[in-house]
Amino acid sequence: MDFSTFALIPPPLLAVIGFVFGLVVGSFCNVCIARMPKKKSVAFPASHCPHCKTPIRKRDNIPVLSYLMLGGRCRQCKERISPVYPAVELVTALLWAAVFYKFGFTWTSAIYAVVMPTLVIITVIDIEHQIxxxxxxxxxxxxxxIAGTYLNGFVDSLIGLVVGGGLFLFLAEVYFKVRGAMGMGGGDIKYIAAAGALLGWAQVLLVIFLGAISGALFGALGMTTKKLNFLSRIPFGPFLALATIISIFFGDDILGLYLSLMVVEQ
Incomplete structure (x- = not known):
């Protein structure tokens, strides 16, 4: 596909377009978040109130705007609708805007336009259900x-898959043998394998590092405020998703800075 015509569109305008379409995609993300853990179809039936099951009218299904106009309540039963719904729509829209602003109208943007909503879905499901x-x-x-082969080459993509998934599998096995319990879910292992395939081996190591640091900081903050303790289960998916987003937008800069510092020290 020839993207040369779209290259003339200014990045700020592409970001606006991405934001608008991202709102719609975010609405679909909410359907996936609500139904996937229950193993229900994301296509049928049509969207409905989670409380009274009344089908949602088209005018009440406009991302974010309908939520605000209805005061966060179902038009039919008046039950409060979770603010997570508009939050998911907004976050997805912002991520789409950022993707098209940074990468333009390209195949790279198309890849990340699929990845970003997926990360939002993973984050919310893991927080709510720990899966x-x-x-x-x-x-x-x-x-x-497939996408990693396009972005980084097949060899780098395959090594990233093996390094990411293999490292997490090794850590999970070691933890199980030492503690006699699962310290890392299979979903985390499969996730990091997918992230490694997409980003390559160097970037997936960055994702693991950033995910571990952010998770540790969250745990330390939770224990400081006495909302968590050493036995508290903290879903790791949201931190890996955040680290993946950081890596996509800033990974090359971070790795470049790290390598330059290593050269200076030597």
Whole structure:
């Protein structure tokens, strides 16, 4: 496909377009978040109130705007609708805007336009249910290999898959043998394998590092405020998703800075 015509569109305008379409995609993300953990179809039936099951009218299904106009309540039963719904729509829209602003109207943007909503879905599902569904991670590994081959080459993509998934599998086995319990879910292992396939081996190591640091800081903050303790289960998916986003937008800069500092020290 020839993207030369779209290259003339200014990045700020592309960001606006990405934001608008991202709102619509975010609305679909909410459907996936609500139904995937229950193993329900994301296509049928049509969207409905989670409380009274009344089908949502088209005018009440406009991302963010309908939520504000209805005061966050169902038109039919008046029950409060979770603010997570508009938050998911807004975050997805912002991520789409950022993707098209940074990468333009390219195949790279198309790849990340698929990845960003997936990361939002993973984050919310893992927070609410402490799982990352196989329906996301297993196709994600295949998608990661195909997209990663385009972005970084097949060898780098394959090594990234093996390094990411293999390292997490090794750590999970060691933890199980030492503690006699699962310290890392299978969803996390499959996720990092998919992320490694997409980003390559160097970037997936950055994702693991950033995910571990952010998770540790969150845990330390939770223990400081006495909302968590050493036995508290903290879903790792959201931190890996955040680290993946950082790596996509700033990974090359971070790795470049790290390598330059290593050269200076030597």
């Amino acid at each position: 990352i569904p196989d329906k996301i991670t297993l196709p994600g590994i295949a998608f990661g290999l």
